[in-house]
Amino acid sequence: MLLDVGTLFVAMFAAFSIFGITLALSRGSLQDCPEIGLLTWGAWVMLLAMVVSAARVAVPEWIAIIAGNSLLFVGVHINSQALYRFITGQGPPRWQLLLVAAGAILIAVVHQRPTAERTALASGVLVLQGMPMLWLVLTRGWHAEPALRTVALAIGIGVVGHVARIVHVLLAPAEYAAFWQPSLGNGLTYLAGAMFPLGAGIGFIVANLERVAKQLREQATYDSLTGCVRRGSFTAMLDKGYGQARRERKPLSLLLMDLDHFKLVNDTHGHHAGDQVLARFAQAVRTRMRAADVLGRMGGEEFALMLPGTDAAGALHVAEELRQTMASLDIPVGAGVPIRVTVSGGVSSLAPGADGDASALYRRADEALYASKRAGRNRMSLARERDAAAAAR
Numbered sequence: 001m002l003l004d005v006g007t008l009f010v011a012m013f014a015a016f017s018i019f020g021i022t023l024a025l026s027r028g029s030l031q032d033c034p035e036i037g038l039l040t041w042g043a044w045v046m047l048l049a050m051v052v053s054a055a056r057v058a059v060p061e062w063i064a065i066i067a068g069n070s071l072l073f074v075g076v077h078i079n080s081q082a083l084y085r086f087i088t089g090q091g092p093p094r095w096q097l098l099l100v101a102a103g104a105i106l107i108a109v110v111h112q113r114p115t116a117e118r119t120a121l122a123s124g125v126l127v128l129q130g131m132p133m134l135w136l137v138l139t140r141g142w143h144a145e146p147a148l149r150t151v152a153l154a155i156g157i158g159v160v161g162h163v164a165r166i167v168h169v170l171l172a173p174a175e176y177a178a179f180w181q182p183s184l185g186n187g188l189t190y191l192a193g194a195m196f197p198l199g200a201g202i203g204f205i206v207a208n209l210e211r212v213a214k215q216l217r218e219q220a221t222y223d224s225l226t227g228c229v230r231r232g233s234f235t236a237m238l239d240k241g242y243g244q245a246r247r248e249r250k251p252l253s254l255l256l257m258d259l260d261h262f263k264l265v266n267d268t269h270g271h272h273a274g275d276q277v278l279a280r281f282a283q284a285v286r287t288r289m290r291a292a293d294v295l296g297r298m299g300g301e302e303f304a305l306m307l308p309g310t311d312a313a314g315a316l317h318v319a320e321e322l323r324q325t326m327a328s329l330d331i332p333v334g335a336g337v338p339i340r341v342t343v344s345g346g347v348s349s350l351a352p353g354a355d356g357d358a359s360a361l362y363r364r365a366d367e368a369l370y371a372s373k374r375a376g377r378n379r380m381s382l383a384r385e386r387d388a389a390a391a392a393r
Protein backbone atom coordinates (compact mmCIF):
# COMPACT_ATOMS: atom_id res chain seq x y z
CA MET A 1 0.00 0.00 0.00
CA LEU A 2 1.33 3.45 -0.93
CA LEU A 3 0.13 6.47 0.99
CA ASP A 4 -0.93 9.26 -1.33
CA VAL A 5 1.46 12.17 -0.86
CA GLY A 6 -0.88 14.87 -2.18
CA THR A 7 -3.71 13.83 0.13
CA LEU A 8 -1.38 13.59 3.13
CA PHE A 9 0.08 16.99 2.29
CA VAL A 10 -3.43 18.50 2.37
CA ALA A 11 -4.15 16.67 5.66
CA MET A 12 -0.90 17.99 7.15
CA PHE A 13 -1.71 21.51 5.98
CA ALA A 14 -5.24 21.28 7.43
CA ALA A 15 -3.96 19.90 10.76
CA PHE A 16 -1.37 22.69 11.13
CA SER A 17 -3.91 25.34 10.10
CA ILE A 18 -6.49 24.30 12.70
CA PHE A 19 -3.75 23.96 15.29
CA GLY A 20 -2.31 27.40 14.48
CA ILE A 21 -5.73 29.07 14.55
CA THR A 22 -6.59 27.44 17.91
CA LEU A 23 -3.30 28.64 19.38
CA ALA A 24 -3.76 32.14 17.98
CA LEU A 25 -7.28 32.37 19.43
CA SER A 26 -6.10 31.43 22.90
CA ARG A 27 -2.96 33.61 22.86
CA GLY A 28 -4.51 36.32 25.04
CA SER A 29 -5.69 33.96 27.75
CA LEU A 30 -2.52 31.85 27.84
CA GLN A 31 -0.09 34.64 28.65
CA ASP A 32 1.26 32.65 31.60
CA CYS A 33 2.57 30.08 29.11
CA PRO A 34 5.15 31.96 26.95
CA GLU A 35 6.29 28.71 25.35
CA ILE A 36 2.84 28.29 23.81
CA GLY A 37 3.46 31.65 22.11
CA LEU A 38 6.61 30.15 20.58
CA LEU A 39 4.65 27.06 19.55
CA THR A 40 2.17 29.33 17.76
CA TRP A 41 4.97 30.97 15.79
CA GLY A 42 6.39 27.54 15.02
CA ALA A 43 3.02 26.43 13.61
CA TRP A 44 2.72 29.53 11.39
CA VAL A 45 6.24 29.16 10.04
CA MET A 46 5.64 25.47 9.29
CA LEU A 47 2.43 26.43 7.46
CA LEU A 48 4.32 29.05 5.46
CA ALA A 49 6.93 26.42 4.60
CA MET A 50 4.17 24.17 3.24
CA VAL A 51 2.61 26.97 1.22
CA VAL A 52 5.99 27.93 -0.28
CA SER A 53 6.85 24.29 -1.04
CA ALA A 54 3.50 23.72 -2.73
CA ALA A 55 3.86 26.98 -4.67
CA ARG A 56 6.35 25.25 -6.99
CA VAL A 57 3.42 24.86 -9.37
CA ALA A 58 3.34 28.66 -9.75
CA VAL A 59 6.79 30.05 -8.85
CA PRO A 60 10.26 29.04 -10.07
CA GLU A 61 11.08 25.70 -8.48
CA TRP A 62 14.39 26.81 -7.00
CA ILE A 63 12.57 29.42 -4.87
CA ALA A 64 10.12 26.80 -3.58
CA ILE A 65 12.96 24.37 -2.84
CA ILE A 66 15.29 26.75 -1.00
CA ALA A 67 12.67 28.87 0.81
CA GLY A 68 10.35 25.92 1.58
CA ASN A 69 13.07 23.78 3.17
CA SER A 70 14.70 26.71 5.00
CA LEU A 71 11.36 27.73 6.50
CA LEU A 72 10.75 24.14 7.53
CA PHE A 73 14.08 24.03 9.40
CA VAL A 74 13.29 27.39 11.06
CA GLY A 75 9.80 26.16 12.05
CA VAL A 76 11.23 23.04 13.68
CA HIS A 77 13.83 25.19 15.42
CA ILE A 78 11.12 27.44 16.89
CA ASN A 79 9.33 24.34 18.19
CA SER A 80 12.66 23.21 19.65
CA GLN A 81 13.00 26.61 21.35
CA ALA A 82 9.56 26.14 22.94
CA LEU A 83 10.42 22.64 24.17
CA TYR A 84 13.85 23.59 25.54
CA ARG A 85 12.53 26.68 27.31
CA PHE A 86 9.67 24.70 28.84
CA ILE A 87 11.86 21.86 30.12
CA THR A 88 15.17 23.56 30.92
CA GLY A 89 14.20 27.23 31.25
CA GLN A 90 16.76 28.07 28.53
CA GLY A 91 16.87 27.97 24.75
CA PRO A 92 18.45 25.09 22.81
CA PRO A 93 22.25 24.88 22.37
CA ARG A 94 23.61 27.37 19.84
CA TRP A 95 24.75 24.65 17.43
CA GLN A 96 21.10 23.91 16.65
CA LEU A 97 20.76 27.35 15.08
CA LEU A 98 23.95 26.68 13.10
CA LEU A 99 22.33 23.45 11.93
CA VAL A 100 19.38 25.45 10.55
CA ALA A 101 21.77 27.78 8.69
CA ALA A 102 23.91 24.90 7.42
CA GLY A 103 20.80 23.02 6.26
CA ALA A 104 19.51 26.07 4.36
CA ILE A 105 22.92 26.67 2.71
CA LEU A 106 23.30 23.01 1.72
CA ILE A 107 19.82 22.95 0.21
CA ALA A 108 20.71 26.09 -1.78
CA VAL A 109 23.93 24.44 -2.96
CA VAL A 110 22.22 21.24 -4.13
CA HIS A 111 18.94 22.75 -5.36
CA GLN A 112 19.67 21.71 -8.94
CA ARG A 113 20.61 18.14 -8.01
CA PRO A 114 18.03 15.32 -8.37
CA THR A 115 15.01 15.46 -6.03
CA ALA A 116 16.12 12.21 -4.35
CA GLU A 117 19.36 13.81 -3.11
CA ARG A 118 17.59 16.91 -1.80
CA THR A 119 14.99 14.73 -0.12
CA ALA A 120 17.68 12.75 1.70
CA LEU A 121 19.48 15.94 2.70
CA ALA A 122 16.32 17.62 4.06
CA SER A 123 15.38 14.50 6.00
CA GLY A 124 18.92 14.31 7.40
CA VAL A 125 18.69 17.87 8.75
CA LEU A 126 15.25 17.18 10.25
CA VAL A 127 16.55 14.02 11.96
CA LEU A 128 19.45 15.99 13.44
CA GLN A 129 16.96 18.61 14.65
CA GLY A 130 14.53 16.05 16.06
CA MET A 131 17.01 13.81 17.90
CA PRO A 132 18.06 16.34 20.58
CA MET A 133 14.40 17.24 21.20
CA LEU A 134 13.54 13.58 21.63
CA TRP A 135 16.53 13.04 23.91
CA LEU A 136 15.58 16.08 25.99
CA VAL A 137 12.03 14.86 26.59
CA LEU A 138 13.15 11.30 27.33
CA THR A 139 15.84 12.34 29.81
CA ARG A 140 14.37 15.43 31.47
CA GLY A 141 10.72 15.77 30.51
CA TRP A 142 9.40 12.23 30.92
CA HIS A 143 8.74 12.44 34.65
CA ALA A 144 8.07 16.18 34.80
CA GLU A 145 4.74 16.52 33.01
CA PRO A 146 3.24 13.20 31.81
CA ALA A 147 1.70 14.82 28.70
CA LEU A 148 5.24 15.41 27.39
CA ARG A 149 5.34 11.69 26.64
CA THR A 150 3.08 12.14 23.62
CA VAL A 151 5.47 14.90 22.50
CA ALA A 152 8.27 12.32 22.62
CA LEU A 153 6.07 9.84 20.76
CA ALA A 154 5.25 12.30 17.97
CA ILE A 155 8.87 13.44 17.59
CA GLY A 156 9.99 9.80 17.68
CA ILE A 157 7.56 8.88 14.87
CA GLY A 158 8.83 11.87 12.86
CA VAL A 159 12.49 10.89 13.36
CA VAL A 160 11.81 7.24 12.46
CA GLY A 161 9.82 8.34 9.38
CA HIS A 162 12.67 10.54 8.14
CA VAL A 163 15.31 7.89 8.82
CA ALA A 164 13.15 5.39 6.86
CA ARG A 165 12.89 7.94 4.06
CA ILE A 166 16.67 8.42 3.89
CA VAL A 167 17.21 4.64 3.75
CA HIS A 168 14.53 4.24 1.10
CA VAL A 169 15.89 7.11 -0.99
CA LEU A 170 19.28 5.39 -1.03
CA LEU A 171 17.71 2.03 -1.94
CA ALA A 172 15.18 3.26 -4.51
CA PRO A 173 16.08 6.78 -5.73
CA ALA A 174 13.77 6.40 -8.73
CA GLU A 175 10.79 6.58 -6.36
CA TYR A 176 11.87 10.09 -5.33
CA ALA A 177 12.19 11.69 -8.74
CA ALA A 178 9.46 14.30 -8.09
CA PHE A 179 8.13 16.19 -5.06
CA TRP A 180 4.60 14.74 -5.22
CA GLN A 181 5.66 11.21 -6.12
CA PRO A 182 4.02 8.52 -3.96
CA SER A 183 6.68 6.51 -2.12
CA LEU A 184 7.08 4.70 1.17
CA GLY A 185 9.37 7.39 2.62
CA ASN A 186 7.32 10.36 1.47
CA GLY A 187 4.12 8.71 2.69
CA LEU A 188 5.59 8.00 6.12
CA THR A 189 7.02 11.48 6.63
CA TYR A 190 3.85 13.30 5.52
CA LEU A 191 1.77 11.01 7.75
CA ALA A 192 4.10 11.85 10.65
CA GLY A 193 3.78 15.54 9.71
CA ALA A 194 -0.02 15.37 9.77
CA MET A 195 0.10 13.71 13.20
CA PHE A 196 2.60 16.21 14.60
CA PRO A 197 0.04 18.83 15.80
CA LEU A 198 -1.99 16.01 17.38
CA GLY A 199 0.83 14.37 19.32
CA ALA A 200 3.54 16.96 19.86
CA GLY A 201 1.26 20.02 19.69
CA ILE A 202 -1.57 18.89 21.93
CA GLY A 203 0.84 17.04 24.22
CA PHE A 204 2.87 20.20 24.68
CA ILE A 205 -0.22 22.33 25.39
CA VAL A 206 -1.54 19.83 27.93
CA ALA A 207 1.92 19.73 29.57
CA ASN A 208 1.76 23.53 29.92
CA LEU A 209 -1.72 23.28 31.45
CA GLU A 210 -0.51 20.54 33.81
CA ARG A 211 2.25 22.84 35.00
CA VAL A 212 -0.10 25.80 35.49
CA ALA A 213 -2.59 23.61 37.37
CA LYS A 214 0.22 22.41 39.66
CA GLN A 215 1.35 25.97 40.30
CA LEU A 216 -2.21 27.05 41.13
CA ARG A 217 -2.62 24.09 43.51
CA GLU A 218 0.63 25.04 45.22
CA GLN A 219 -0.37 28.69 45.48
CA ALA A 220 -3.70 27.67 46.99
CA THR A 221 -2.04 25.32 49.47
CA TYR A 222 1.20 27.09 50.44
CA ASP A 223 1.91 30.58 51.71
CA SER A 224 4.45 32.13 49.35
CA LEU A 225 6.32 34.11 52.05
CA THR A 226 7.00 31.30 54.51
CA GLY A 227 6.33 28.14 52.49
CA CYS A 228 3.89 27.03 55.23
CA VAL A 229 0.56 25.40 54.50
CA ARG A 230 -2.24 27.99 54.36
CA ARG A 231 -4.96 28.08 56.98
CA GLY A 232 -7.69 26.34 54.92
CA SER A 233 -5.45 23.48 53.86
CA PHE A 234 -3.96 23.16 57.36
CA THR A 235 -7.41 22.88 58.94
CA ALA A 236 -8.31 20.12 56.47
CA MET A 237 -5.05 18.30 57.22
CA LEU A 238 -5.63 18.63 60.96
CA ASP A 239 -9.13 17.16 60.60
CA LYS A 240 -7.71 14.26 58.64
CA GLY A 241 -4.78 13.71 61.00
CA TYR A 242 -7.08 13.88 64.00
CA GLY A 243 -9.48 11.27 62.54
CA GLN A 244 -6.60 8.96 61.71
CA ALA A 245 -5.02 9.31 65.17
CA ARG A 246 -8.36 8.49 66.81
CA ARG A 247 -8.95 5.45 64.63
CA GLU A 248 -5.45 4.14 65.19
CA ARG A 249 -5.55 5.12 68.89
CA LYS A 250 -2.31 7.06 68.53
CA PRO A 251 -1.41 10.39 70.12
CA LEU A 252 -1.47 13.64 68.17
CA SER A 253 -0.48 17.09 69.34
CA LEU A 254 -1.03 20.60 68.11
CA LEU A 255 1.29 23.48 68.85
CA LEU A 256 0.03 27.01 68.18
CA MET A 257 2.72 29.68 68.09
CA ASP A 258 2.55 33.45 67.90
CA LEU A 259 5.53 35.79 67.60
CA ASP A 260 5.75 38.25 70.48
CA HIS A 261 5.32 41.99 69.96
CA PHE A 262 5.50 41.46 66.23
CA LYS A 263 3.74 44.75 65.58
CA LEU A 264 6.74 46.44 67.17
CA VAL A 265 9.08 44.70 64.68
CA ASN A 266 7.06 46.09 61.79
CA ASP A 267 6.78 49.54 63.34
CA THR A 268 10.48 49.76 64.21
CA HIS A 269 12.17 48.02 61.29
CA GLY A 270 9.55 48.10 58.56
CA HIS A 271 7.19 45.61 56.99
CA HIS A 272 9.95 44.02 54.92
CA ALA A 273 11.95 43.23 58.06
CA GLY A 274 8.77 41.73 59.53
CA ASP A 275 8.47 39.50 56.48
CA GLN A 276 12.06 38.36 56.91
CA VAL A 277 11.39 37.43 60.53
CA LEU A 278 8.33 35.40 59.54
CA ALA A 279 10.27 33.52 56.87
CA ARG A 280 13.20 32.89 59.22
CA PHE A 281 10.90 31.63 61.95
CA ALA A 282 9.23 29.15 59.58
CA GLN A 283 12.66 27.97 58.45
CA ALA A 284 13.77 27.44 62.05
CA VAL A 285 10.65 25.40 62.81
CA ARG A 286 11.11 23.29 59.70
CA THR A 287 14.62 22.23 60.69
CA ARG A 288 13.11 20.72 63.86
CA MET A 289 10.18 18.97 62.15
CA ARG A 290 9.68 15.28 61.40
CA ALA A 291 8.49 14.15 57.98
CA ALA A 292 4.89 13.64 59.15
CA ASP A 293 4.67 17.02 60.92
CA VAL A 294 2.81 19.86 59.20
CA LEU A 295 3.51 23.56 59.66
CA GLY A 296 0.70 25.96 58.86
CA ARG A 297 0.49 29.73 58.81
CA MET A 298 -2.84 30.55 60.34
CA GLY A 299 -2.63 34.25 59.56
CA GLY A 300 -0.30 37.16 60.32
CA GLU A 301 2.34 36.02 62.79
CA GLU A 302 0.43 32.97 64.06
CA PHE A 303 1.61 29.48 63.14
CA ALA A 304 0.36 25.97 63.89
CA LEU A 305 2.40 22.80 64.02
CA MET A 306 0.62 19.46 63.81
CA LEU A 307 2.63 16.65 65.39
CA PRO A 308 1.15 13.21 64.57
CA GLY A 309 2.31 10.39 66.85
CA THR A 310 3.57 12.88 69.45
CA ASP A 311 2.04 13.03 72.92
CA ALA A 312 1.72 16.08 75.16
CA ALA A 313 5.13 15.63 76.82
CA GLY A 314 6.86 15.25 73.45
CA ALA A 315 5.04 18.25 71.99
CA LEU A 316 5.91 20.41 74.99
CA HIS A 317 9.53 19.36 74.59
CA VAL A 318 9.49 20.40 70.89
CA ALA A 319 7.71 23.64 71.78
CA GLU A 320 10.29 24.48 74.43
CA GLU A 321 13.14 23.79 72.01
CA LEU A 322 11.58 26.05 69.41
CA ARG A 323 11.06 28.78 71.99
CA GLN A 324 14.72 28.60 73.01
CA THR A 325 15.88 28.51 69.39
CA MET A 326 13.93 31.67 68.63
CA ALA A 327 15.03 33.45 71.79
CA SER A 328 18.67 33.05 70.78
CA LEU A 329 18.30 33.45 67.03
CA ASP A 330 19.87 36.56 65.52
CA ILE A 331 17.81 37.55 62.52
CA PRO A 332 19.54 39.90 60.07
CA VAL A 333 17.11 42.54 58.85
CA GLY A 334 18.54 45.00 56.34
CA ALA A 335 21.91 46.57 57.05
CA GLY A 336 21.29 47.14 60.77
CA VAL A 337 22.03 45.06 63.84
CA PRO A 338 20.31 41.62 63.74
CA ILE A 339 17.21 41.41 65.88
CA ARG A 340 15.75 38.77 68.15
CA VAL A 341 12.06 37.93 68.33
CA THR A 342 10.59 35.59 70.92
CA VAL A 343 7.66 33.27 70.46
CA SER A 344 4.81 32.15 72.71
CA GLY A 345 2.89 28.96 72.25
CA GLY A 346 0.16 26.64 73.42
CA VAL A 347 0.10 22.86 73.18
CA SER A 348 -2.92 20.60 73.17
CA SER A 349 -2.94 16.85 72.64
CA LEU A 350 -5.24 14.04 71.74
CA ALA A 351 -4.54 11.21 74.15
CA PRO A 352 -5.18 7.69 72.75
CA GLY A 353 -8.84 6.78 73.22
CA ALA A 354 -9.93 10.32 74.13
CA ASP A 355 -13.05 11.97 72.62
CA GLY A 356 -13.50 15.33 70.97
CA ASP A 357 -12.72 16.75 67.58
CA ALA A 358 -10.02 18.72 65.82
CA SER A 359 -11.69 22.07 66.46
CA ALA A 360 -11.73 21.36 70.21
CA LEU A 361 -8.03 20.50 70.00
CA TYR A 362 -7.41 23.81 68.23
CA ARG A 363 -9.48 25.75 70.76
CA ARG A 364 -7.54 24.28 73.69
CA ALA A 365 -4.19 25.07 72.04
CA ASP A 366 -5.43 28.62 71.44
CA GLU A 367 -6.40 29.01 75.10
CA ALA A 368 -2.96 27.73 76.13
CA LEU A 369 -1.31 30.19 73.73
CA TYR A 370 -3.16 33.11 75.29
CA ALA A 371 -2.29 31.83 78.72
CA SER A 372 1.38 32.08 77.63
CA LYS A 373 0.80 35.62 76.36
CA ARG A 374 -0.94 36.64 79.60
CA ALA A 375 1.84 35.11 81.66
CA GLY A 376 4.41 37.43 80.07
CA ARG A 377 5.20 35.87 76.62
CA ASN A 378 8.31 33.93 75.53
CA ARG A 379 6.86 30.75 77.02
CA MET A 380 5.01 27.58 76.07
CA SER A 381 1.94 26.30 77.94
CA LEU A 382 0.02 23.06 77.91
CA ALA A 383 -3.73 23.22 77.47
CA ARG A 384 -5.80 22.49 80.58
CA GLU A 385 -4.72 20.51 83.60
CA ARG A 386 -5.79 17.27 81.97
CA ASP A 387 -3.07 17.64 79.31
CA ALA A 388 -0.55 18.79 81.89
CA ALA A 389 -1.30 15.74 84.00
CA ALA A 390 -0.91 13.47 80.99
CA ALA A 391 2.44 15.08 80.20
CA ALA A 392 3.60 14.64 83.79
CA ARG A 393 2.66 10.94 83.69
Ligand SMILES: Nc1nc2c(ncn2[C@@H]2O[C@H](COP(=O)(O)OP(=O)(O)OP(=O)(O)O)[C@@H](O)[C@H]2O)c(=O)[nH]1
Nearest residue numbers: 258259260261262263264266271272274275300301
Ligand atom coordinates in the same frame (compact mmCIF):
# COMPACT_ATOMS: atom_id res chain seq x y z
N1 LIG B 1 5.55 42.05 58.03
C1 LIG B 1 4.37 41.43 58.15
N2 LIG B 1 3.55 41.76 59.15
C2 LIG B 1 2.37 41.13 59.27
C3 LIG B 1 1.98 40.14 58.36
N3 LIG B 1 0.75 39.70 58.74
C4 LIG B 1 0.41 40.39 59.85
N4 LIG B 1 1.38 41.27 60.21
C5 LIG B 1 1.43 42.19 61.29
O1 LIG B 1 1.58 41.51 62.52
C6 LIG B 1 1.19 42.38 63.58
C7 LIG B 1 0.48 41.59 64.63
O2 LIG B 1 0.27 42.41 65.70
P1 LIG B 1 -0.52 42.01 67.00
O3 LIG B 1 -1.67 41.14 66.61
O4 LIG B 1 -0.85 43.26 67.74
O5 LIG B 1 0.43 41.10 67.80
P2 LIG B 1 1.87 41.38 68.45
O6 LIG B 1 2.36 42.73 68.17
O7 LIG B 1 2.76 40.26 68.02
O8 LIG B 1 1.58 41.25 69.95
P3 LIG B 1 1.44 39.93 70.80
O9 LIG B 1 1.00 38.85 69.88
O10 LIG B 1 0.44 40.24 71.85
O11 LIG B 1 2.78 39.66 71.37
C8 LIG B 1 0.34 43.45 62.93
O12 LIG B 1 1.04 44.66 62.96
C9 LIG B 1 0.17 43.00 61.48
O13 LIG B 1 0.12 44.08 60.58
C10 LIG B 1 2.87 39.82 57.28
O14 LIG B 1 2.62 38.97 56.45
N5 LIG B 1 4.05 40.49 57.22
